[in-house]
Amino acid sequence: MLNPYENAAPLAVRQKIRAGEITGQTSGMCLGYAQANLAVLPKDLAYDFLLFTQRNPKPCPILEVSDVGDPCLHKIAKDCNIATDIPKYRVYEKGVMVGEYTDVTKFWRDDLVAFLIGCSFSFEAELLESGVTVRHIEEGKNVPMYLTNIPCEPAGVFSGNMVVSMRPLPNDQIVKAINITASMPRVHGTPVHIGDPEAIGIHDLSHPDFGEAVTIRPGETPVFWACGVTPQSIVMNSKPDFCITHAPGHMLITDVKNADLKF
Numbered sequence: 001m002l003n004p005y006e007n008a009a010p011l012a013v014r015q016k017i018r019a020g021e022i023t024g025q026t027s028g029m030c031l032g033y034a035q036a037n038l039a040v041l042p043k044d045l046a047y048d049f050l051l052f053t054q055r056n057p058k059p060c061p062i063l064e065v066s067d068v069g070d071p072c073l074h075k076i077a078k079d080c081n082i083a084t085d086i087p088k089y090r091v092y093e094k095g096v097m098v099g100e101y102t103d104v105t106k107f108w109r110d111d112l113v114a115f116l117i118g119c120s121f122s123f124e125a126e127l128l129e130s131g132v133t134v135r136h137i138e139e140g141k142n143v144p145m146y147l148t149n150i151p152c153e154p155a156g157v158f159s160g161n162m163v164v165s166m167r168p169l170p171n172d173q174i175v176k177a178i179n180i181t182a183s184m185p186r187v188h189g190t191p192v193h194i195g196d197p198e199a200i201g202i203h204d205l206s207h208p209d210f211g212e213a214v215t216i217r218p219g220e221t222p223v224f225w226a227c228g229v230t231p232q233s234i235v236m237n238s239k240p241d242f243c244i245t246h247a248p249g250h251m252l253i254t255d256v257k258n259a260d261l262k263f
Contacts, residue, residue: 003028003137010253011078014085023087023102025142025249031125034187034258035251036063036076037117037228038086039235040244043068046113048156052234053115055153059162059230061186063254066114071105073116076254082114083107088247090232095239104244112244117228118187119251120165122258126180132173135214142249143167144208145227149201150192152234160237164192164224166205168216174223181225186261193224200224210248 005013005022010030016022026035041049046068053060064076071083083105091099091107101107120143124134136143143165150162169177174194182190193200205222206213210229216222235243246252 052155059226061118069110088250122187142211145210
């Protein structure tokens with residue numbers, strides 16, 4: 001089951017999102033174009049967070065950082081307001097989610113800095129084109145994501161464990177998937193784990209921490225990639241006074257082509 005917006009232009013989809021016509025998860029939309037995770041923090045925490053992303057490039061590959069107080073992006077998407085052009089946002093206060101919104105304009109402040117982080121949705125088009133199974137797209141679901149026991153390298157006030165996304169793959173497709181994603185380090189690159197979920201602290205694949213569970217068929221192995229939802233785990237662990245993120249699976253669709261993010 002492919003997405004009805006799979007061949008749509010990114011700007012057209014962002015305009016529909018801004019108008020409130022699209023509020024669901026974005027996997028499978030605008031195939032061939034990169035999608036991005038979001039973390040918005042006050043300026044006084046921006047250096048610590050930027051340092052965190054540099055120390056943890058696997059889960060947090062930076063695509064763009066906004067100017068202080070400016071919700072408009074200038075590099076990865078034209079005519080883009082980061083406060084309106086994502087289908088669903090989460091607002092955190094002291095590490096606790098206080099609400100989900102389709103527009104966060106009323107929360108925007110002059111001291112906020114937006115970080116746009118690469119997303120594994122970006123390499124899914126490459127997987128599909130190569131005949132690799134992408135189960136959550138087949139089933140029309142949000143990708144399953146799990147908090148692990150893999151520690152991130154701390155920076156300043158930020159610390160915590162990595163979040164991963166999982167895609168079950170037929171065993172004969174795993175090497176192909178590794179090779180495809182290896183060429184795209186700016187959208188998480190190669191998997192961080194293959195096989196036994198218990199080894200990375202995941203006890204039940206049928207109950208993801210974010211997203212939705214998918215079918216794992218006989219002869220398939222769960223494959224785990226670093227995930228851009230990691231900053232939400234870090235926020236909940238580090239408890240900054242204020243933060244805005246995307247809701248898991250509800251990404252910014254950029255104007256950057258996946259091919260431009262390859263080696």
